[in-house]
Structure formats: C-alpha cells, structure tokens
Amino acid sequence: EIVLTQSPGTLSLSPGEGATLSCRASQSVFSSYLAWYQQKPGQAPRLLIYGASTRATGIPDRFSGSGSGTDFILTISRLEPEDFAVYYCQQYGSLPGTFGQGTRLDIK
Amino acid sequence: QITLKESGPTLVKPTQTLTLTCTFSGFSLRTSGVGVAWIRQPPGKAPEWLALIYWDDNRRYSPSLKSRVTITKDTSKKQVVLTMTNVDPVDTGTYYCAHSRFIVPSGMAAFDDWGQGTLVTVSS
Numbered sequence: 001e002i003v004l005t006q007s008p009g010t011l012s013l014s015p016g017e018g019a020t021l022s023c024r025a026s027q028s029v030f031s032s033y034l035a036w037y038q039q040k041p042g043q044a045p046r047l048l049i050y051g052a053s054t055r056a057t058g059i060p061d062r063f064s065g066s067g068s069g070t071d072f073i074l075t076i077s078r079l080e081p082e083d084f085a086v087y088y089c090q091q092y093g094s095l096p097g098t099f100g101q102g103t104r105l106d107i108k
Numbered sequence: 109q110i111t112l113k114e115s116g117p118t119l120v121k122p123t124q125t126l127t128l129t130c131t132f133s134g135f136s137l138r139t140s141g142v143g144v145a146w147i148r149q150p151p152g153k154a155p156e157w158l159a160l161i162y163w164d165d166n167r168r169y170s171p172s173l174k175s176r177v178t179i180t181k182d183t184s185k186k187q188v189v190l191t192m193t194n195v196d197p198v199d200t201g202t203y204y205c206a207h208s209r210f211i212v213p214s215g216m217a218a219f220d221d222w223g224q225g226t227l228v229t230v231s232s
Contacts, residue, residue: 030214031212033212033214033218035218035219037155043224044204044206044222044223044224044225045155045219045222046222047218047219047220047221050220051210051218056220057220088154088155090157090218092210092212092214092216092217092218093212094214094216095168095171095214095215095216096157096170096172097157097217098157099154099155099156099157100154101153101154102154
C-alpha cells in the first residue's frame with residue numbers, strides 16, 4: 001500500500017498570498033495518477049485536480065498541480081477567502097487507493 | 109447534473125451488520141468506464157476508500173476490509189449498496205458514495221462527484 005505524506009500539516013496565510021502544498025508518496029505513483037481534493041467543514045471532498053495536473057470541471061485556474069514519481073505539489077496562486085479549507089491528495093495508480101492525512105489551510 | 113445521496117442507520121451496535129444505500133441520478137452505471145465507490149471518513153481524519161463497483165459489475169475492495177465488506181448495484185433502481193459485517197466502534201464515521209469516470213488500469217479511480225455523506229456511529 002502506498003503511503004502519502006502531506007506537508008505542512010497546517011499552513012497559515014493571508015488572502016492574496018500564494019500557497020504551496022506538498023504530497024510525498026512512499027513509492028512511485030503509477031502514471032502520475034494523483035488527485036487533489038478540497039474539503040470544507042461539514043462538506044464532502046471536492047475534486048480539484050486529477051492526473052497530477054489536470055483541473056477538474058469548474059475549478060478556477062488559480063489552482064494548479066504538478067509533479068511525478070513520488071513528489072507532487074498543489075499550488076494556489078492567489079488565495080481567495082473561500083480557499084481556506086483542508087486539502088487531501090489521493091493516489092489511484094495502484095490498489096488500494098490511498099489518501100494523505102491532509103493539509104489545513106488557515107487564514108492568518 | 110450528477111447527484112448521489114447516502115441513506116441508512118445513524119446508530120449501529122457492535123457486531124451488527126451495517127447496510128448503506130447510495131441512490132444516484134444524472135448518470136448510468138451501464139455506461140462504460142463509470143464506477144461508484146464507498147469512502148468513509150472518521151471524525152477529524154482523512155478519507156479511506158472502501159470499495160468500488162464498475163459498470164461491468166467488477167468490484168474492488170480495500171484489502172483491510174475485504175472480508176467484511178460487500179458492494180452491489182441495482183442499475184434499474186440507480187442504487188449501490190454497501191454491506192459491512194461485524195461492525196466495531198472504530199467503524200464510526202461519515203460514509204460517502206462517490207462517482208467516477210476516471211477509472212484507470214489499476215482498477216482504482218479519482219472521484220469527481222460525491223454525496224453529502226451519512227454519519228454512522230457504532231456504539232452499544
């Protein structure tokens with residue numbers, strides 16, 4: 001089973017700033033089958049990025065994903081108030097699909 | 109527009125069997141490449157994938173739960189059912205069903221639409 005480690009655990013930033021979230025896999029993620037989700041309190045996760053770098057339908061272009069192998073990055077270029085949430089990465093290149101433990105993005 | 113909604117008991121006693129139903133609309137489970145999964149999330153923790161059923165009735169299960177979990181579908185009713193036997197308090201959490209059209213050769217998927225989730229508490 002692939003273990004995903006996200007860092008930092010918590011990130012405190014101000015609206016307008018940029019954010020960089022990291023997801024590191026314990027072994028190579030096949031074909032960069034890595035997704036990023038955003039979750040707000042009381043809501044289900046929302047798919048942001050799949051295939052490491054493809055934005056899901058309706059996701060603003062301030063969200064971008066990059067990486068391959070074992071190291072992946074989610075970048076939010078200019079934080080909007082609605083972006084403060086918990087972010088999870090998920091690998092689906094091998095069974096079982098696994099999630100990282102999450103990065104909480106807080107308003108500074 | 110794709111929607112999914114989970115239903116089932118909110119409280120289950122240890123050792124009992126939990127049955128959850130996902131009722132969906134906006135897509136067909138007869139369409140090639142489509143799947144529906146169950147994913148759970150303990151309070152304050154990360155999501156955990158449990159099971160996935162595909163348009164062709166193939167199924168995949170999390171190895172850690174494979175002996176306790178069964179996923180089935182009723183295509184005409186537009187429902188997917190999860191059954192979990194011998195539940196324990198550690199099974200407490202919010203259970204989500206989710207749709208995917210991103211199934212890859214491994215048999216896993218990314219999930220592009222989720223239900224609102226249903227909170228299940230396992231307690232005597």
